[in-house]
Amino acid sequence: xxxxxxxxxxxxxxxxxxxxxxxxxxxxxxxxxxxxxxxxxxxxxxxxxxxxxxxxxxxxxxxxxxxxxxxxxxxxxxxxxxxxxxxxxxxxxxxxxxxxxxxxxxxxxxxxxxxxxxxxxxxxxxxxxxxxxxxxxxxxxxxxxxxxxxxxxxxxxxxxxxxxxxxxxxxxxxxxxxxxxxxxxxxxxxxxxxxxxxxxxxxxxxxxxxxxxxxxxxxxxxxxxxxxxxxxxxxxxxxxxxxxxxxxxxxxxxxxxxxxxxxxxxxxxxxxxxxxxxxxxxxxxxxxxxxxxxxxxxxxxxxxxxxxxxxxxxxx
Amino acid sequence: xxxxxxxxxxxxxxxxxxxxxxxxxxxxxxxxxxxxxxxxxxxxxxxxxxxxxxxxxxxxxxxxxxxxxxxxxxxxxxxxxx
Numbered sequence: 412x413x414x415x416x417x418x419x420x421x422x423x424x425x426x427x428x429x430x431x432x433x434x435x436x437x438x439x440x441x442x443x444x445x446x447x448x449x450x451x452x453x454x455x456x457x458x459x460x461x462x463x464x465x466x467x468x469x470x471x472x473x474x475x476x477x478x479x480x481x482x483x484x485x486x487x488x489x490x491x492x493x494x495x496x497x498x499x500x501x502x503x504x505x506x507x508x509x510x511x512x513x514x515x516x517x518x519x520x521x522x523x524x525x526x527x528x529x530x531x532x533x534x535x536x537x538x539x540x541x542x543x544x545x546x547x548x549x550x551x552x553x554x555x556x557x558x559x560x561x562x563x564x565x566x567x568x569x570x571x572x573x574x575x576x577x578x579x580x581x582x583x584x585x586x587x588x589x590x591x592x593x594x595x596x597x598x599x600x601x602x603x604x605x606x607x608x609x610x611x612x613x614x615x616x617x618x619x620x621x622x623x624x625x626x627x628x629x630x631x632x633x634x635x636x637x638x639x640x641x642x643x644x645x646x647x648x649x650x651x652x653x654x655x656x657x658x659x660x661x662x663x664x665x666x667x668x669x670x671x672x673x674x675x676x677x678x679x680x681x682x683x684x685x686x687x688x689x690x691x692x693x694x695x696x697x698x699x700x701x702x703x704x705x706x707x708x709x710x711x712x713x714x715x716x717x718x719x720x721x722x723x724x725x726x727x
Numbered sequence: 728x729x730x731x732x733x734x735x736x737x738x739x740x741x742x743x744x745x746x747x748x749x750x751x752x753x754x755x756x757x758x759x760x761x762x763x764x765x766x767x768x769x770x771x772x773x774x775x776x777x778x779x780x781x782x783x784x785x786x787x788x789x790x791x792x793x794x795x796x797x798x799x800x801x802x803x804x805x806x807x808x809x
Contacts, residue, residue: 459737467741475749482744486737573760580764581773596800597780598762604775605764612760709799 428522431512435529438504442533445500446540449493457547460486464554469561479555486551494544497537505533559625563706566591566615581605593618593707619707626703633698637691643684651677689725696721765790779807 464486467479509530512518518526574588584602593615597606627634654674661667700718704711734742766773769788778784781791784807795805 456737459735463737463741467744477749478745478747481747482741485740485744569760577762580762581766586762592800594799597776597805599776603773604777605773606776606780607762607764610758610761610763613757615760 426522427516428518428525431516432525435508435512435526438508439529439533442500442504443536446497446536449497450540450543453490453493453544453547456486456489457550461550461554464551468554468557476557483551483555487548490544490548490551494541497540497544501533501537505530505537557621557624559621559628562614562617562621563625566618569612569614577607577609579603579605580607590708591615591618619710622703622706622710625706626699629702630695630698633691633695637688637695640684640691641688644681644688647677647681647684651681692725693722780805782807 460482464479464483467482468476509526512526516522570588570591575585577586577588578584579586579600579602582600582603582605584600586598586600586607588598588609592609592611594611596609598609599605600607651674654670654677658667658670658674661670696718700714704714707714764773767783767786767788767790770783770786772783772785774780774790775784780801781793781795782789795801795803797803
């Protein structure tokens with residue numbers, strides 16, 4: 412009488428998917444093929460650029476490695492262009508089409524699901540592209556690494572060759588360069604007492620600029636020990652969070668007790684990490700500054716003040 | 728016979744990066760270590776350690792117009808008395 416048992420629902424949305432379905436299928440397929448091609452390009456570019464960049468970073472004699480940085484900027488620019496094209500095409504061929512269809516046909520029910528699925532699939536593929544792009548970018552960035560030990564050894568070798576080769580400009584008596592200087596110094600001639608000015612090479616002058624980085628590289632194990640401990644705090648916090656949420660609707664006492672025990676255990680580990688991290692940082696700083704003082708002994712007093720300042724800045 | 732293989736895209740970029748002129752820095756910036764001594768431009772005398780660095784011990788010519796303070800290698804003892 413009231414049409415209650417009428418199985419034919421006259422209010423069901425009329426499907427118009429056949430009108431726009433071919434378009435989204437074509438766009439999706441073409442978008443996937445386009446991203447495949449772009450990925451191939453960035454991977455090919457990265458594979459060709461990484462060995463060249465590494466070679467330039469390590470072999471170039473020029474101190475500031477400007478040719479390396481120019482080359483790296485060029486590669487970065489090429490990669491960014493490719494990334495931008497992917498972004499624009501996703502915007503234009505996926506999101507714009509999605510919005511156009513939505514506005515023109517207002518799809519309902521299963522049609523709406525189909526349309527949403529199109530957007531989701533394209534977005535997932537785009538995210539995969541972005542992930543692969545980031546991997547390539549990380550590989551390019553990793554080439555910008557200098558082993559300062561090599562630069563330091565060059566300076567030490569240079570010092571060994573020049574330390575006994577100078578003579579007083581006034582009387583010609585030999586003047587020994589008693590240690591590795593990295594700024595101009597006055598050296599006294601033992602024979603005639605004339606003050607000679609020693610000017611270190613540009614290479615030796617660079618020592619004061621990379622001494623801290625070299626000290627950090629030598630203390631890298633201590634730093635990573637600290638960093639791991641520091642990261643544990645967040646890690647355990649995120650482990651605990653879903654457990655805490657699960658307690659809200661848990662009625663089973665035994666499960667509740669087990670979860671609470673697990674939370675307490677994680678919290679204890681988190682607190683331990685909070686206690687350890689400052690001490691590990693102090694250990695790292697002691698090691699780094701000890702190495703730094705070894706590299707530039709003349710700056711020992713100044714470095715001791717800096718060390719104390721940095722130690723005082725750490726909150727226990 | 729020598730083959731003229733065309734340069735790849737990356738090789739061209741490398742060549743360009745290496746050949747580009749670096750403004751504000753050139754090979755003359757990188758110097759070798761050296762030792763030098765200043766003789767007084769007024770009387771030709773050298774500067775001796777015990778006489779200080781700021782003035783010539785013989786004619787009083789002023790080498791440095793500043794008063795030296797304590798640094799790493801130079802101290803206030805290096806000021807000349809004259």
